[in-house]
Structure formats: structure tokens, C-alpha cells
Amino acid sequence: MSGLFAAAFLRRIGWDVDVYERSPVELVGRGAGITTHPELLQALELCGAGTHDLGIMVERRIAIDRKGRVIADKPFPQLLTSWDRLQRLLRDAVPAENYHLGCNFERLEQDGREVVIHFTGGRRERADLLIGGDGIRSAVRAQLAPEIQPIYAGYYIWRGAPNEADLAPATRASIFPHFTFYLPERQQVIGYPIAGFDNDLSPGRRRYNFIWYRVGDAATLRAMCVDDNGRQHDYSVPPPLIRRDLIAGLLAEAEDELPPAFFDTLRKIDRPFFTPIYDFSSPQIVFGRAILLGDAASSARPHMGFGVAKAGDDARVLADALASHDDIDRALAHYQAVRAPMAERIMLHGRKLGTHLGVDLKTAQDREMWKMLQDYRAMMDWIAVPNFVAA
């Protein structure tokens, strides 16, 4: 998303931009849901991608108890989209000839005016500017600021997005239309409807985005990262390789612990997958003519659902700075001055919301925040809400 946002914005101010993606095949989002924010909608409009058929407008937030009874109900209109839809809109904003699959960044050299970029297999490109939008495990950042490492939050999520048509009638009637919370101690289960395959928004053909936060220390996570073939992975396991015994254990626990509609949702996911939660914020995001953007620059815990919005906003500020300065280096200094502190603020906000899970509460303020968030109404007021940056 970061690379595409940057390309779309910079093309609008007259730059020639190419996007190099390491994946040899088109990316798919495995049904990930994305909450929208005004900053995201604005970035999509301004970069030319637009917001056509972006997603599903949900009218209410509800909280349910273990038996599935509604214990809170709050009108809260919010547009919910999906990774696939956003990626399609942004891909269409960048000409096909400027988007290159199968190009794995390896290293860069720079002399103050130009960057030479080396890809696996020997391909080399020269540019005025290299934008590292290569995600939380950024290879660009690994060369420029190897000391910056994402920090494990002490919890992970199981997720997936089953088809609406596969859900039980009771699930479709109770939680499906809503942004739904189930909040037992040290856990969070959140769900909301998103578009179906090929961005199908019609009733009966949509999906339900399921997210289950669970606490687990580094040793637990390491054990989970052994795949079906017995191979140890560093950070997470590609979904098709997640061990079957892990999924069987998850389903057994879910039957005991989840409200029936959320258990039904989880059971209907073809292959649930887990994502460990990390965060970090790099104080330096401009390194001569190579810069970091999106998750490569900073990544917050996903409680605000703001990662893509931040990527779009980073790209917007970068393009504005380049358009309003004659000198590239001065424009980049502006980008550094504006975006690095903002990233830090967003990351810290994510940590505050993460105190709900009760992991590693270090300060009195953490414990106060934890206490406040034990009230599910506070969670409904804070999780993935728009305009939190201004607030």
C-alpha cells in the first residue's frame, strides 16, 4: 500500500515513479478487513485512486457476553473496507508498466544526488529518490538503520474472513451486520462485515472479518512459529503452513470460550491464520536520498486500524513537501520533521489501547488505562475510531 500510495501521489506532481514488489505474483489480502478513517479517504481521493465501492457502511457497534446476549449497543456509522479493495484501487492508479513484480530489493548506494538500487538477480536501477515502503521487516531500513527492530507486544491475533453464506442463520442475524466486540479478560474478539470475493458487496456474498487477540509470551510465539513441516520461522508462519494441531487446539478452546456466533464464525474460516503484534517507530526516516514510509518507518499495534491511513498520509505529506520545495533535500527534511513525531504519537496511542490486554503494565498510567479499558463501553469508544489523532 505504501509504495502504491507514494507512486500515485508523486505521479500527480509530475515525477516518474516505478514500484518494485518482491512478490513474483499479484498480492492478495487473505480477506483482511480494514477500518477506514477520514485520513485514508482523503489520501485515496487526493492521490487519484478514489473511493468507488470502497466497502460496507456499518451503522452500529455492539458488545456481547459469553452467551451472545447484547450488553451494549451504540450507533456508530463507519465504512469498513478490505485490503483487496484498497490494493485494487491503488494498483489502478499506477500504470501497469511502472509496477514490477518479482523485484527483491537487496541494497542501495548513494552519493548525495542519486541512489543506485540493487535487486536480487543483478538488476540495477538509478533514481533521484528511493522510497522504502517495504513493510515492518523493511530491507531498506535493515541497511539504513539496522538497530531499529520491531518490539513484540506480548500478544498475537488469530484471524480470517469466512463467507457470509457459510455462517449459521443465527450468526447472520445477530453479529453479522455490526461491528461486534466480545471482551473477556485479557482477550478481545472483534468482527465486522467486509466485501466478498471480487469486491462483491451484495447481501449473501460478503465476508465477516474475525479477529481474536490472545496473550502469549515470546516462547509461546516461537513454538507457534514451527510450521506443519517442522520448520522454525522467525516472525510468523505463511497461512497454508500453520500447523493443523494448532488450529485444532484453537477450535477446541474457542468452543469453550467464545459466544456461539463468534465460534461459528471461526469454525467457518477455511484456514485461520495468526499474526503476532509488534510495534516500533524509527526516529530517523530520511537518510540522504533514501527514505522510509508506511510500516517500514513505523508500525503501531492495530487497535486503531490506522496503518494504511498512516501510509497514505505519509505519502501525501511527502508529495506536498516535494511539490512546495525547489530543493529535494529540503523537502525531505520537512517530511522527516512532520512525519517522524506523528508516527511516534500514533505508536504510543496503540500502546495505550493495548493495555486492555494487561501485558507488561509498567507505569501507574498504564495501570489506570488498563482499568479504564476493562469497561467494554470504553473499548467501544476507543477501538478503531476515526479522528483519534486530532483528539
Ligand SMILES: Cc1cc2nc3c(=O)[nH]c(=O)nc-3n(C[C@H](O)[C@H](O)[C@H](O)COP(=O)(O)OP(=O)(O)OC[C@H]3O[C@@H](n4cnc5c(N)ncnc54)[C@H](O)[C@@H]3O)c2cc1C
Ligand atoms: C492484524 C492487523 C490488522 C490491521 N488492521 C488494519 C486496519 O483495520 N486498518 C489499517 O489501516 N491498517 C491495518 N493494519 C495495518 C496495515 O496492514 C499496515 O499498516 C499496512 O499494510 C502497511 O502497508 P505497507 O505498504 O507499509 O507495508 P506492507 O503491507 O507490509 O507492504 C510492504 C510490501 O513490500 C514488499 N517487500 C518487502 N520486502 C521487499 C523487498 N526486499 N523488495 C521489494 N519488495 C519488498 C512486500 O512484499 C509488500 O508488498 C493491520 C495490521 C495487522 C497486523
